[in-house]
Amino acid sequence: MFSFELSFPTRILFGIGAVERVGSVVKQHGKRVLLVTGGHSAKKTGLLARISEQLKEAGVAYELFAGVEPNPRTSTVDRAARLAREAGCDCLLAVGGGSVMDAAKAIAAVALSGRPSYDYMRGNPSGSARQLLPIQEALPLITVPTVAATGSEANNISVLTHWETHEKSSISGPGLYPKAAILDPSLTYTVPPHITAEASADIFSHLFEAYLISSVHTPVQDDFTEALIRQVVRWTSVAMEEPSHAEARSNLLWTSTLAISPFTLSGRNAGYPLHKIEHTLSGFYDIAHGRGLAILTVPYFRQVILEDRPDRLARMGRQCFGVTADNDRAAAEATIEAVAAWFAQLGITQRLADFAIPRDALPTLAQEAIRTGGQGTDHIASSRPLYRDDVLALYEACF
Ligand code: NZQ
Ligand code: ZN
Numbered sequence: 001m002f003s004f005e006l007s008f009p010t011r012i013l014f015g016i017g018a019v020e021r022v023g024s025v026v027k028q029h030g031k032r033v034l035l036v037t038g039g040h041s042a043k044k045t046g047l048l049a050r051i052s053e054q055l056k057e058a059g060v061a062y063e064l065f066a067g068v069e070p071n072p073r074t075s076t077v078d079r080a081a082r083l084a085r086e087a088g089c090d091c092l093l094a095v096g097g098g099s100v101m102d103a104a105k106a107i108a109a110v111a112l113s114g115r116p117s118y119d120y121m122r123g124n125p126s127g128s129a130r131q132l133l134p135i136q137e138a139l140p141l142i143t144v145p146t147v148a149a150t151g152s153e154a155n156n157i158s159v160l161t162h163w164e165t166h167e168k169s170s171i172s173g174p175g176l177y178p179k180a181a182i183l184d185p186s187l188t189y190t191v192p193p194h195i196t197a198e199a200s201a202d203i204f205s206h207l208f209e210a211y212l213i214s215s216v217h218t219p220v221q222d223d224f225t226e227a228l229i230r231q232v233v234r235w236t237s238v239a240m241e242e243p244s245h246a247e248a249r250s251n252l253l254w255t256s257t258l259a260i261s262p263f264t265l266s267g268r269n270a271g272y273p274l275h276k277i278e279h280t281l282s283g284f285y286d287i288a289h290g291r292g293l294a295i296l297t298v299p300y301f302r303q304v305i306l307e308d309r310p311d312r313l314a315r316m317g318r319q320c321f322g323v324t325a326d327n328d329r330a331a332a333e334a335t336i337e338a339v340a341a342w343f344a345q346l347g348i349t350q351r352l353a354d355f356a357i358p359r360d361a362l363p364t365l366a367q368e369a370i371r372t373g374g375q376g377t378d379h380i381a382s383s384r385p386l387y388r389d390d391v392l393a394l395y396e397a398c399f
Helices: 018-027 047-058 074-087 098-113 193-213 219-241 246-259 273-285 289-308 310-320 328-346 359-373 388-398
Strands: 011-014 032-037 061-065 091-096 141-145 157-162 167-172 180-183
Touching (some): 011 018, 011 246, 018 047, 018 091, 018 141, 047 091, 074 098, 098 141, 098 157, 193 246, 193 289, 219 246, 219 328, 273 289, 273 359, 273 388, 289 310, 289 388, 310 328, 359 388
Parallel strands (some): 011 180, 032 061, 091 141
16 A cells, blocks of 8 residues: 555534534535526426525525536636625525536635636646646535436535636635535435436446456455445435435435545545546547546446456455356456346436537547546546547547
């Protein structure tokens, strides 16, 4: 295991009914809050009315910024940050999915610094794809996730899209950790089956990415990761069939928070290569992040991991998908089939062509994935360096 230092400073309040504590928690951090939500769901489900009532009861004034889009854009962040400054907000409350929480983190930083959000992204302003400005300070943020997916509620990452250049990448820094995350599984009961499935493909990829390519022994992290993968596999279809299933929604929500926490990642010196390859797809074509990952996962296993780390695929299959083959190669192949069958059961097996992505766009997409995801190098680090042609071959296999 590599040496590491970790911090998990976000206070977690977990449980059905936890949302009733929003007012008192926000009050501990500010007097005037910018309440950030997405397009429709928070209003439609009545959650927005419940939260505004609680803020009033707690004596916290608020400004509403509604309409954060999936794959949130820097222009939206900058608009909301202007509102926060003009209204004198000293705190943020994000109520929504990963897109809302990511936008709120960036708004919290931009409202304080006054700099455009694109300044914090890798590709800007020189286009060097190298500079990443860690965010040290931001206004305090409280998160209330309404989808079990990204883990954004308790990490210091915000993924933004600069639509003008179609660059989608993360910004991060110690200042972006939410002060508190209120995890109420009942808020996810209204998530429709197709979004539940996409979200679980995302949780699964947060778990398998570093696990499959780690080059050192990390037995604690491995066992922990496998336990979480088993939870995602077990509960996703239950939540899709019975959306108000408290146990399914609770386990998915807590798993999603832990999946991208430092407890699974630390000590491995491995990152999220498939995420970098996906972000280019959603950055250009605005498809759901989890859907993009689901499309890429099986071809990535076949083209990259099966060749480089069949032992790890075999282990994941045996521990999480009921694979029984003794021989690692056979077990690895059986694992890929098991994952493909699980995705088919969840209804997330589309191809890139289904999203009106033209085939002749793939070389440009591969180039852009390296430019944004390569962080100044000519490759994305996985079980081996993935160069432009490797990424192109992967996109071709998904077409
Ligand atoms: O906008 P509204 O109307 O709220 O609808 C949303 C949206 O259409 C809907 N939704 C959310 N909660 C709901 C609900 N519908 C019914 N009932 C509810 N309770 O779900 C749709 C998708 O929402 P979104 O926030 O976009 O989904 P998700 O949570 O999957 O977030 C995806 C974003 O997070 C980024 C992704 O790249 C993408 O931009 N990620 C952030 C990460 C992080 N911060 O650490 C890591 C991830 O790997 C990921 O990259
Ligand atoms: Zn993800």
